[in-house]
Amino acid sequence: MLKKLYSTFCSLNLGLWLMTGVMATLALGSFSRASSESGGLNEMPLLFWLQRAPLGYSWWLWLCVACIAVLFVNALVCSIDALRRKGRSIAPHLMHAGFLLIILAHLLSAYGGFKQQFQLPQGDSFGFPDGERVVVERITGQVGPMGMMSGYRADLRLKDGVHGVQPNRPLFHQGYGIYIKDVALSPVPVALFEVHREPGALTAFIGALLFTVGNLMLLAQRKGR
Amino acid sequence: MKWLLITSALLYVASVRRPIFVAALGCSLAYLASRGLALGRLPLIGPQDTLAFFSGALGLMALPFVYSRQIAGVRWFSWGCGALAALFAALALPFPTINMPLPPILDTYWFELHVALAFFAYGLFGIAALLGVAFLRGGGRQALDLQYRAALVGYSFFSLSMVSGGIWGYYAWGTYWLWTAKELWTSILWMFYSLYLHLRLKGQAWDRGFAWLGIIGFFVTLFTYLGVSLLMRSSHSF
Numbered sequence: 001m002l003k004k005l006y007s008t009f010c011s012l013n014l015g016l017w018l019m020t021g022v023m024a025t026l027a028l029g030s031f032s033r034a035s036s037e038s039g040g041l042n043e044m045p046l047l048f049w050l051q052r053a054p055l056g057y058s059w060w061l062w063l064c065v066a067c068i069a070v071l072f073v074n075a076l077v078c079s080i081d082a083l084r085r086k087g088r089s090i091a092p093h094l095m096h097a098g099f100l101l102i103i104l105a106h107l108l109s110a111y112g113g114f115k116q117q118f119q120l121p122q123g124d125s126f127g128f129p130d131g132e133r134v135v136v137e138r139i140t141g142q143v144g145p146m147g148m149m150s151g152y153r154a155d156l157r158l159k160d161g162v163h164g165v166q167p168n169r170p171l172f173h174q175g176y177g178i179y180i181k182d183v184a185l186s187p188v189p190v191a192l193f194e195v196h197r198e199p200g201a202l203t204a205f206i207g208a209l210l211f212t213v214g215n216l217m218l219l220a221q222r223k224g225r
Numbered sequence: 226m227k228w229l230l231i232t233s234a235l236l237y238v239a240s241v242r243r244p245i246f247v248a249a250l251g252c253s254l255a256y257l258a259s260r261g262l263a264l265g266r267l268p269l270i271g272p273q274d275t276l277a278f279f280s281g282a283l284g285l286m287a288l289p290f291v292y293s294r295q296i297a298g299v300r301w302f303s304w305g306c307g308a309l310a311a312l313f314a315a316l317a318l319p320f321p322t323i324n325m326p327l328p329p330i331l332d333t334y335w336f337e338l339h340v341a342l343a344f345f346a347y348g349l350f351g352i353a354a355l356l357g358v359a360f361l362r363g364g365g366r367q368a369l370d371l372q373y374r375a376a377l378v379g380y381s382f383f384s385l386s387m388v389s390g391g392i393w394g395y396y397a398w399g400t401y402w403l404w405t406a407k408e409l410w411t412s413i414l415w416m417f418y419s420l421y422l423h424l425r426l427k428g429q430a431w432d433r434g435f436a437w438l439g440i441i442g443f444f445v446t447l448f449t450y451l452g453v454s455l456l457m458r459s460s461h462s463f
Contacts, residue, residue: 019419
């Protein structure tokens with residue numbers, strides 16, 4: 001029984017079918033209202049959304065998650081099986097390990113992610129769960145030649161001093177990232193902030209590194225063949 | 226400098242001989258360099274610049290294959306690569322150029338790396354499709370081996386593009402992943418070539434299927450790039 005289960009999960013054919021399943025469900029989902037900007041899927045952690053969304057709206061994502069879960073086991077068992085045999089290159093298995101970590105990262109973010117927006121004028125503040133306040137000390141911006149904002153920044157006062165946030169330069173504090181999304185300078189300077197928590201980010205990054213190392217090793221091995 | 230793009234398209238169409246292909250590529254790269262110098266950044270915003278960049282990337286990635294001895298017997302291959310690059314250069318022409326400075330959120334090397342690597346990958350997937358046609362038309366096993374190499378290198382570029390996109394997204398938006406049509410199709414494309422590379426393990430009995438998959442992959446690529454950007458609303462729309 002266990003042997004049969006092992007050989008089923010070791011099967012290349014199973015992997016190919018699961019990949020096809022993931023592609024088909026994602027393709028169907030891309031035409032669904034759920035994946036549009038108004039679908040709410042990006043506004044909350046995935047698992048919360050899945051619990052709340054009607055099945056008629058989220059069925060493709062349930063199927064996709066099911067395919068990915070089995071694909072996770074399939075990739076894991078295949079790598080373990082191949083590594084037990086001597087003389088095999090570890091490159092594809094580093095890529096598998098990277099893929100597995102990235103799936104794990106998505107799971108961590110799907111469970112423990114957080115996102116909230118604040119629109120605050122200069123001088124206003126918002127709070128962290130432990131009660132610490134973040135005061136918006138100063139909002140500045142530059143208007144480009146075409147009338148669009150070419151750059152903007154906010155200075156935020158925290159317990160440990162004043163820190164600047166700019167587009168692509170968030171402020172990380174207490175496991176949260178504080179992002180500045182937009183700024184209006186008149187009639188009073190106002191900024192739109194987003195506070196994010198992405199618990200899977202580090203795991204995803206390590207997964208991406210492993211995948212890239214494995215990929216480069218594979219390219220080097222295939223060179224000239 | 227649009228005449229450089231027009232010249233490159235015309236030369237690509239006429240690239241029955243390899244030196245003409247190289248001249249076409251030279252014009253294409255000179256056009257992209259002139260746009261880059263005028264803008265002070267890589268020309269990667271809007272349909273005109275991205276189509277021209279795609280054409281240039283396709284020509285550049287095709288160069289080692291055009292000069293490969295393994296495909297020397299397939300006389301139309303150089304012209305095929307040229308015709309494909311010419312098609313995207315021609316498609317770029319009707320669109321206006323967008324000369325605005327980069328919005329602050331796009332003003333990072335991660336964005337440029339993300340987009341440039343994606344186009345190198347798209348170019349290689351196009352070349353892999355042509356090599357699939359070459360194999361199905363009797364080009365021999367060498368065409369299929371080259372197809373595998375083109376797809377593998379393209380897959381590597383594409384994976385790096387996804388990684389750099391994730392890093393950019395994390396610093397720009399607070400998340401390395403968004404549920405939008407573009408991200409879904411990007412994942413589909415990545416999964417498609419993962420499946421393609423795994424299918425090779427099934428051996429020579431699957432050679433024709435393998436070649437066909439390399440051709441279909443380019444249509445998935447085109448839908449991911451053009452279809453999603455033009456037909457669906459997402460953060461990547463033109």
